[in-house]
Amino acid sequence: MALYNAHTGKPQIRIIRNTGIITVLLLFAAATIFPIYFMIISSFGEPVAAGSMDYKLFPTSFSLESYKFFFQFSPYTWRWLLNSLIVATTVMVTNVLFASMAGYAFSKIKFKGRAVIFSLMLVAMMIPYQVTQVPLYILIVNVFHIENTYTALILPGLVTVYNIFLAKQFMSSIPNEILECAKIEGCNQFQIYFRIILPLSKTVLAVMAILTFMDNWNTFFWPLLVTNSMDMQTIQVGLKSFKFANTTLFAPMMAGATISALPMFILFFSLQKYFLEGVTVGAVKG
Amino acid sequence: MTEYAKPIKRRKFNSDAAWGYAFIAAALLIFIMFTAYPVVSALIISFQDYKPLGSTFIGFDNYTETFKDSLFWKAIVNTIVYTLLTVPVSLFLSFSVSILILPFKKRMQTAFKAIYYLPAVASGVALSVVWLWIYDPMPEGIFNKLTAFFGLGTHNWLGSSTYAMFSLVLMAWLSSHGTSIIIYLAALLGIDGSYYEAAELDGANFFKKLWYIVVPCLKPTTLFLLVTGVIGSFQVFQNAYLMTGGGPDNATTMVGLLIFNNAFKYFEFGKAAAQSLILAAIIAGISVIQFKFLGKDVEY
Numbered sequence: 001m002a003l004y005n006a007h008t009g010k011p012q013i014r015i016i017r018n019t020g021i022i023t024v025l026l027l028f029a030a031a032t033i034f035p036i037y038f039m040i041i042s043s044f045g046e047p048v049a050a051g052s053m054d055y056k057l058f059p060t061s062f063s064l065e066s067y068k069f070f071f072q073f074s075p076y077t078w079r080w081l082l083n084s085l086i087v088a089t090t091v092m093v094t095n096v097l098f099a100s101m102a103g104y105a106f107s108k109i110k111f112k113g114r115a116v117i118f119s120l121m122l123v124a125m126m127i128p129y130q131v132t133q134v135p136l137y138i139l140i141v142n143v144f145h146i147e148n149t150y151t152a153l154i155l156p157g158l159v160t161v162y163n164i165f166l167a168k169q170f171m172s173s174i175p176n177e178i179l180e181c182a183k184i185e186g187c188n189q190f191q192i193y194f195r196i197i198l199p200l201s202k203t204v205l206a207v208m209a210i211l212t213f214m215d216n217w218n219t220f221f222w223p224l225l226v227t228n229s230m231d232m233q234t235i236q237v238g239l240k241s242f243k244f245a246n247t248t249l250f251a252p253m254m255a256g257a258t259i260s261a262l263p264m265f266i267l268f269f270s271l272q273k274y275f276l277e278g279v280t281v282g283a284v285k286g
Numbered sequence: 287m288t289e290y291a292k293p294i295k296r297r298k299f300n301s302d303a304a305w306g307y308a309f310i311a312a313a314l315l316i317f318i319m320f321t322a323y324p325v326v327s328a329l330i331i332s333f334q335d336y337k338p339l340g341s342t343f344i345g346f347d348n349y350t351e352t353f354k355d356s357l358f359w360k361a362i363v364n365t366i367v368y369t370l371l372t373v374p375v376s377l378f379l380s381f382s383v384s385i386l387i388l389p390f391k392k393r394m395q396t397a398f399k400a401i402y403y404l405p406a407v408a409s410g411v412a413l414s415v416v417w418l419w420i421y422d423p424m425p426e427g428i429f430n431k432l433t434a435f436f437g438l439g440t441h442n443w444l445g446s447s448t449y450a451m452f453s454l455v456l457m458a459w460l461s462s463h464g465t466s467i468i469i470y471l472a473a474l475l476g477i478d479g480s481y482y483e484a485a486e487l488d489g490a491n492f493f494k495k496l497w498y499i500v501v502p503c504l505k506p507t508t509l510f511l512l513v514t515g516v517i518g519s520f521q522v523f524q525n526a527y528l529m530t531g532g533g534p535d536n537a538t539t540m541v542g543l544l545i546f547n548n549a550f551k552y553f554e555f556g557k558a559a560a561q562s563l564i565l566a567a568i569i570a571g572i573s574v575i576q577f578k579f580l581g582k583d584v585e586y
Contacts, residue, residue: 002389002479002482003385003388003389003474003477003482003492003495003496003499003500004388004389004492005492018389018390021386021389024386025383025386025387025398028379028383028402029398029401029402031460032401032402032404032405032460032461032462032463033401033404033405034460035405035413035416035417035420035460036404036405036408036413036416038416038419038420038428039412039415039416042419055419055422055426055427055428055431057428097312098312098313098316099313101309101310101312101313102309102310102312102313102314104309105305105306105307105309105310106310109302109303109305109306109309110302110303110306111302111303111304111306111307112303114306117310117314120322121317121321124317124321124322124325126517126569126570126573127321127325127566128517128520128521128562128565128566128569129521130521130523130541130542130545130546130558130561130562130565130566131324131325131328131559131562131563131565131566132320132321132324132325132328133545133546133549133562134324134328134331134549134555134558134559134562135323135324135325135327135328135331135559136320136324137549137550138327138331138338138555139319139320139323139324139327142338155320156320158312158316158320159312159313159316159317161317161321164313188305189302189305189306189309190305193309214407217409218408218409218410218411220409220410220411220524221523221524225550236409236411236412239409239411239412239415240411240528243415243418250419253415253419254415254416254419256415257411257412257413257415257416258412260409260411260412261407261408261409261412264407264408264409265404265407265408267407268400268403268404268407272396272400275403275407276396276399276400276403276468279403279464279465279468279469280468280469280472
């Protein structure tokens, strides 16, 4: 019936087998989350320079001094978090909006050049980001002269081809009959999009929103390139600045790392279903 | 002769088409500006000695220089080594784990999926900072304590050219395989139970079923993960940049980092553009080869 033998009638064998499997899975899980565990427990240590470090695998003391130290490192630490929030939120909203609109048009509206434009976008998705990074940098810094602004941080990410593809894939599965009905009832295309397509695509758009937010919260490379003063850095670039300035302060560095990751952990545990769904939504159907 | 009524021209089509263009307008504009234009621009820059004011056309110089550059070849070799060491192991690990998760109830599966996915949620910068301390070269370092315990001695993991690459590889092995595990598990759950039934009637044991049913059925998934894994691995940049800076002695300089350094450390935009296009060509070539050799009997 299944890959595994049912061992019907011999429950002991099944229990032993499952216990063995769970042990292996837990060991692997422990290895996978060890860095995160280590980061969190170490962040509660005292902010002293690591001369002769004594790393602890289990928390022995609890102090928030290292967090205090991290926030006092620069007057902009809170600003880093705020910058990340502003950039990630804006990019999330524009992605959901533009990708859902384009996805609807590419999947349900017939117009000349539709197939060509869409396949052009798909081809571009396979080009590594190294190719576009230099011209993008030149465009933002040398042509537009907008380095070190929110615009520079946000512009290139306004909508990604991947998200357009995701929206198109999902919307293709919405039955045409519903749209025909709406048309007969007198809906124009915008009303169809707003009243029918959007509500029906809620789940996939939620997945898209969350994953886009996470990507942009965690992104390091682009903010590193286009920011040159501490007040415009995002938390990830800020963490790197902190690391360079305080190479020996172990606990505060862990506190900083924890702070940069904590919002995503909270998001993950509260919206876990969407995260896990998001993995397969693009891969299996695609 | 009877006159047939000519079909009425569909006015609706036109207004629909206008809506279509309106709906893709924003996305298309962004795509042209921040993807299509940069690609074309990269191609042009790669033939130039780029200067902000007045670049000069220098033909294929950037390309020939790159091919003569021993550091470029070293970076290519490093990238290939890193890819060969990480991608197959990741595939094997995530395949094994998804097989092991399979017999359990859905709630247990979800719990394990969440645990394995968790590191993917944390930022790469945060994790690299943590690993930097795990690899502390002092004997008190966590990883050194572990290797000393097993009698392997203590080493300067990131600082010696012998171990730096291995250290980055180990980090990749222990980072999140959540994505691949989830994708594998979804594919596993999609295998029709009747296959197993038929195999059982023929007396197949667990490993026979694994080899003759599961492996072939998951071939498209494996191919997908392999191709995306290799593509990702060839662009790898962040960990090397943050943890070793490509050192020591360029032992961990990979193509992604080399391009970054050429562009934003030495500001040789022309060279960087040429190298990025070579990288794109290599990635495209490898992807085609993978599909050709492994995708023969894969149905989509």
